[in-house]
Amino acid sequence: MSGVALILGATSDIARACAHRYGAEGYTLQLAGRDPEALEADAQDLRLRHRVKVSTHRFDVLETAGFAPFVDALPALPDTVICAVGFMGTQGTSEKDPQAAALVMRSNYEGPALILGLLADRMALRGHGVLIGISSVAGDRGRASNYVYGSAKAGFTAFLSGLRNRFHGTDLHVITVKPGFVATRMTEGMDLNPRLTALPEQVAEAIWQAEKHRRDVIYVKPVWRLVMQIITALPEILFKRTRL
Numbered sequence: 001m002s003g004v005a006l007i008l009g010a011t012s013d014i015a016r017a018c019a020h021r022y023g024a025e026g027y028t029l030q031l032a033g034r035d036p037e038a039l040e041a042d043a044q045d046l047r048l049r050h051r052v053k054v055s056t057h058r059f060d061v062l063e064t065a066g067f068a069p070f071v072d073a074l075p076a077l078p079d080t081v082i083c084a085v086g087f088m089g090t091q092g093t094s095e096k097d098p099q100a101a102a103l104v105m106r107s108n109y110e111g112p113a114l115i116l117g118l119l120a121d122r123m124a125l126r127g128h129g130v131l132i133g134i135s136s137v138a139g140d141r142g143r144a145s146n147y148v149y150g151s152a153k154a155g156f157t158a159f160l161s162g163l164r165n166r167f168h169g170t171d172l173h174v175i176t177v178k179p180g181f182v183a184t185r186m187t188e189g190m191d192l193n194p195r196l197t198a199l200p201e202q203v204a205e206a207i208w209q210a211e212k213h214r215r216d217v218i219y220v221k222p223v224w225r226l227v228m229q230i231i232t233a234l235p236e237i238l239f240k241r242t243r244l
Helices: 013-024 036-050 064-073 091-096 098-126 147-166 200-212 223-233
Strands: 004-008 028-033 054-058 080-083 129-134 172-178 217-219
Touching: 004 013, 004 098, 013 028, 013 036, 013 080, 013 200, 028 036, 036 054, 054 064, 064 098, 080 098, 091 098, 091 147, 098 129, 098 147, 098 172, 129 147, 129 200, 147 172, 172 200, 200 217, 217 223
Parallel strands: 004 028, 004 080, 028 054, 080 129, 129 172, 172 217
Antiparallel strands: none
């Protein structure tokens, strides 16, 4: 199986791992990010390593007015889209600075939802496609430690669920990915429990398998499903005392 895979937010560690996983399967790759020149080194490595076609494209998830021209300019409408765009920010800053909070919300919900909605419409006209959105366990319930980021991911998760429901029964499939902790540059320096932490390559493999088997919602580390079931099941009167 091979096709064309568009990777949004292609400079992230998870995106890079996905590019190599899909490249290994013979996919033509479209790498999209704010600085296409910075993507060229990755593109060249992918071309040499996997002997596939790779193109780079400028894409800024905050520039929503440019989404339609961006899609129109792609060499081909992709068969698979992986949205690896995200910006965590810090909870303390978001609490005090509305602009910082807006940046987190727009980067994790508004932009990703709008671009995937646009691509879904294009794919639906063609008749097939796979849309993969990387959300977060942080969106399963609002927690004091990251509720601005979590609320944006909750919105994105709900959007993906609705999109999946809208196109059920067609050849357009939508997958929601919840990685949990991932050992990346974004989490460098954080004290992460190794049993709850995945490598970017594990996320990429989970995404590939989810597409292959047409799964709907995946937790990369299965233990996270149990953890979040417990957290979401707590009554509010108890949950608000946890300060998670």
